[in-house]
Amino acid sequence: MSDKNIKTDLNDCYCRGVKPTVAFEYIIRINDNELSVKEQKITGIKLHELEGTSSDTHFIKMVTKEGKIDIGPLIEVDLTECGIERFIILPYEQQEIDLEDCFCKGVKPVITFKYLLKINREKYSTEKEKLSREEILQLAGKDPKTHRLRMFTKGGKQIIEEGQIIDLTECGVERFVYEEIDCTEGFLSSDFNLITDSDRLFLSSLPNEVNVINERNLNWIVIRGYELPKGYNVKQADIAILIPPQYPTTQLDMVYFHPALRRTDGQPIGALSNQAIEGKVYQRWSRHRKPSNRWNSEIDDVESHLDLMMNCLKAEFDKR
Structure with a gap:
């Protein structure tokens, strides 16, 4: 075969863990686009030209095994160096993507910085x-040996197993919840059979008496x-949540405070x-759910309801 017919796919080499061979043509990926170049060495300027962007408005990240x-x-990047998966070129203002925000909007997180x-x-x-799983727990400062990790997605809740890898660019990752594996010494009292296992784990993880x-x-x-969020007459309050019959099929609704809350701005x-x-x-x-945010018993629970109610307290200052 003539050298002019040899093509080297960098992403394929990356996936197979082999060093790219010198070739007449190289297949590279910029964001989700596949392109061919003939240069063995390529500069940031050339990558911007291929994508139609500028270093004044966009950043470049090279994704490698490191x-x-x-x-x-x-x-200047040598394309025959081992471990180049692809290049990311995106506007500077899009450097940070909030996964929870993407979940709420129902959009897929873009490749970003x-x-x-x-x-x-x-x-x-x-x-x-x-x-x-271990890296996510370490981000939160928790020991993977003493904590479990659950992932909340549009498909429901799942426990993340040891060594399991989570792709943050996949659509539908809302949030993660860690819990101590040993929950026998908590502040829970009375009969907790009326709530779910995930509720018991969440409530046991709180520093509060429940x-x-x-x-x-x-x-x-x-x-x-x-x-409580800032802006109210007290920093802390007792919070009551009514657990209806048939929960979690029946949704949680509203929230109750003691002592009563007042805005400090009057x-x-x-x-x-x-x-x-x-x-x-x-x-x-x-405070009630909107039609666009209906209760989903596969995802929602005491924790998600409490989070929603706390956001209502924060949103109060945007209303008046």
Whole structure:
């Protein structure tokens, strides 16, 4: 075969773990596009020309087995070096993608420089598109030997197994939740059979005391001293959530606070009323799901409802 007919596919070499051979033509990938070039060595400027972009507005990352490497306009890359999977060229303002935001919008995360992923209630940044279970737990400062990891997606919840790799660019990854494997020494009290296993694990992971209360045939979960968003008269409050019969098929709705909340700026809060729980006056916030965010028993639970209600508290300051 003539050398002029030899083509080397860098992505194929990367997948097979072999060093690309010198060839007449090289097949490279920029973002999701496949292109052919004849130069063995290629500069950042040339890559921008191929993609129709500029170093003034776009960054280049070379994806290798060692991770992502910055490629400046004058940097020269030898395509026969082992381990080049592809190149990423994207606008500077798109360097960080929030996976939870993509999930809510129902869009697939684009290939980018950084990804923002939610682990429990915090968000963490990573430059890797693919992370192992162990790496995700380490991002949150948790020991993979003492914690399990669950992934929430549009398809439901799943426990991530040891060594399992998660591709953050796959559509439908909402968030991750870690839980201590040993949950015997928690703050849970009373009968918790009325909630799910995932609820018990989540509530056990909280630093707060959690109680189950039954009054007038109504079951309540009460989280003591839960930290609230800024802007209210108290930093912490007891939070009550009504657990309806047939939960989790039946959705959770609204949230109740003791003591009552007021905005520190003096602005009124709408749709409030009182509710007697455990001999105290709790403040009921009538906050309900929209048709576009209907309850899904495969995904939603006490944790997701609590997260939604906390976001309602934050959104209160955008209304008035």
